[in-house]
Amino acid sequence: MTGPVRIEIPTPPGPHPPATNCYAFLAGDAVDLVDPGWDDPASLAALEAGLAGLGTSVDRVRTIVATHWHVDHLPLSARVRERSAARVLLGRGDELDAAVPVDGLLADGDEVVLGDRPVRVVGAPGHTPGSLCLDLGDDGLVTGDTLLAEINPGIGLSFHVEGNPIRDYLATLERLARDFAHRTGLPGHGPDLHDLPSRCAELAAHHRARSAEVVAVLARHPDATVDEIAPQLTWTGGWESLRDVSLRSALRQTAWHRELAAS
Ligand SMILES: [Zn+2]
Incomplete structure (x- = not known):
């Protein structure tokens, strides 16, 4: 071996x-x-x-x-x-x-x-x-x-x-x-x-769902900022539970999803 x-x-x-x-x-x-x-x-x-x-x-x-x-x-x-x-x-x-x-x-x-x-x-x-x-x-x-x-x-x-x-x-x-x-x-x-393909599909679906949420928020509020969008998204454990590093990470991820939605 x-x-x-x-x-x-x-x-x-x-x-x-x-x-x-x-x-x-x-x-x-x-x-x-x-x-x-x-x-x-x-x-x-x-x-x-x-x-x-x-x-x-x-x-x-x-x-x-x-x-x-x-x-x-x-x-x-x-x-x-x-x-x-x-x-x-x-x-x-x-x-x-x-x-x-x-x-x-x-x-x-x-x-x-x-x-x-x-x-x-x-x-x-x-x-x-x-x-x-x-x-x-x-x-x-x-x-x-x-x-x-x-x-x-x-x-x-x-x-x-x-x-x-x-x-x-x-x-x-x-x-x-x-x-x-x-x-x-x-x-x-x-x-x-x-089963690599099915795990890849699950993880991709998770991120696509969050992108879709960002698109939906922007459809209602086209000028929404990242700080306004993020609390309206679904976060594991809930938005209120996010602190420090995880809160900063959530805001960065929201900004990246917003950029994807705009492209
Ligand atoms: Zn690790």
Whole structure:
């Protein structure tokens, strides 16, 4: 078994999934990692234990690919990098938000060696600008947080965002459903995805429904501002429950939907 082997890396308590799926790929006693996880002692201990179980260790890590820059995926790479010769690779577009050293950037169509195999990089902008998937052929598609089985991934969750992430995400979903219909999805959190096209369709429908709500509000009030539109939309948990980061994210998403409605 050369991988991908899933190692569940716990995250500190907070409003995020309780664990991140790290994927290990073995080549002899060396190992490559996708999404090492949060930079936290308990996370590092879980990674060390997982690698020991595979007959390897943190100092044998060669390559680390992060599917995106988020705090529950990339930052533990810094600890691994201190103890190994590991190169850390991230999708182009996410580097401005990365809080730890990155050695190289990946883009759609690039190839990276994981374990003993070449793996194709699939650009998947939307969740973040530089989000990427990794095509393992018959072994599946690593999806990061672009596709999750049980959670609706947020969109445009970066400080540096250009263009319209909702338009990007809808295009990503369309492409993944079309080109990777028969792959098992290996997500950043939670269980595998066994029907990529139907999950892509569900997530696209969610965002199209919100766009339709924005169109309906604008039909009644053509000059409505983002602050006026947002409370009239359907939000999971209700508009009143949104605070701080989630409130700012809701307002940004509303602005992107409004822009889509106008185009
Ligand atoms: Zn995540």
